[in-house]
Amino acid sequence: MVIGLLPKVFSQLAGTKDVWCWKATSNGKYSTKSAYACIEEQRERSVQVLLIKNHLVKVWGAAAPQKAKVGAWRALRNRLPTCDNLKRRNIPLDEVDAVCSACFHHNESVNHLLLKCPKTEMVWVEIHRWIGISTAQPQLINMHFESFINLGTGKENEKFLTALWICTVWQLWKKRNECRFDGKGWEPKNLNKDFEGHSFGFDAFLKKCEC
Structure with a gap:
């Protein structure tokens, strides 16, 4: 079923121009502020994961x-x-x-x-x-x-x-x-x-x- 849909998808994409899209913003355009926000979010997640692991070690x-x-x-x-x-x-x-x-x-x-x-x-x-x-x-x-x-x-x-x-x-x-x-x-x-x-x-x- 999925394979049968592929020709339709490719036919719709034919003739279109590839563009870069930045997913961290609503308009798809890159900004330094959004990049910094992404880095901070990843850092906070990493710190949180390490903190939880450390807590669990202390609990056990x-x-x-x-x-x-x-x-x-x-x-x-x-x-x-x-x-x-x-x-x-x-x-x-x-x-x-x-x-x-x-x-x-x-x-x-x-x-x-x-x-x-x-x-x-x-x-x-x-x-x-x-x-x-x-x-x-x-x-x-x-x-x-x-x-x-x-x-x-x-x-x-x-x-x-x-x-x-x-x-x-x-x-x-x-x-x-x-x-x-x-x-x-x-x-x-x-x-x-x-x-x-x-x-x-x-x-x-x-x-x-x-x-």
Whole structure:
């Protein structure tokens, strides 16, 4: 069928003049500005890819439960089955089901559920209070991870913060599933108790994340 169409295509092209077309602009004409924009876009993509790879190496090497590391890896890759990702897979969802099960005001996505949701933000505020560092929190999951693990200085602090970030994300995801599938309410105060290191220590916190 395709081969049969070729003579028609070539007959339409016969007698036409070949021209150069620059795809980076709407009019097809080259400009230095558009070329620079293309280079910057490629550079940003390369940096982003390297950053994600670096994050994944740190996640898999962290001293955290395997389930928590898998959850964090999926979050950083935007592979968690949040409502927006389910829609992309053509899985039908009612409007009510697509809403965040914590705040009931915004559509659920990885960035909203784990970072932007007001109830989630309360948890991160408590985490920062616990470790004694207050700082602005990025609203994109990879940027948040990068910022959080670099709050301290030295390799040991980075290892601790990496494990803490992983386990926090895992706890938030588990809490989301309890709300959505078990009908439990989202109680940030109760959830925050799981992060109080002064009451049971970090080892116990890791054990909690295993279940």
